[in-house]
Amino acid sequence: MKKIAIIAQKGGVGKTTLALNFSVAAELEEKRVAVLDMDEQQSTFQWSAKYRHADGPLFASSKAPDLGKQFKILQENNIDVVFIDTPPHAPKTSEPVSTILKLADLVIIPFTPEILAVEATSKTAEAVHEEKKLALIVINKGPLPHHEKAVADVMEAAKLYNIPICPHIIARRSDFEKSQRLGKSVVEY
Helix, strand or coil: CEEEEECCCCCCCCHHHHHHHHHHHHHHCCCCEEEEECCCCCHHHHHHHHCCCCCCCEEEECCHHHHHHHHHHHHHCCCCEEEEECCCCCHHHCHHHHHHHHHCCEEEEEECCCHHHHHHHHHHHHHHHHCCCCEEEEEEEECCCCCHHHHHHHHHHHHHHCCCECCCCEECCHHHHHHHHCCCCCCCC
8 A cells, every 4th residue: 555645844735635636536547545634624534525425535534643553444445545635734843744754655745836835845855855755746836837937937946855846737727626616626527
């Protein structure tokens, strides 16, 4: 079972949106998928309970002390991939996020083209390097591809952290918000 943690110190960079959409996309690829919502707001879990009426990923609320037990249950139920939606904290300042970082097989770091988000990424990147974790920066809420200068600027800023960057930028689109209101991921919308 692959454990994919979506970690960023900054709130509002799209951790929950990525968890929702990546999990449904993996399910559509015929993977057995679970999402553990560890954020105090419980947005992922609440979305699944309130809006999601389709078959698909298993959504559950979780706390760091329960992770080992939950991973065991998920593995016993033949889950292929678990996405972990984390609270907005740096791994070094939050025991739950530090625990998740240690247990993850892959860390996805959402990166938005805002100066405060760019600066906040440094603490997450530092923790990823210290733990020698496989990681990927995903540029989220980014400029549209035809804004070449803006795209180049964002890619250059992301290179500061010496972590591979996903070559596909996820642009800021209203489709993400609209699909969530319908209980769907953007790939189903």
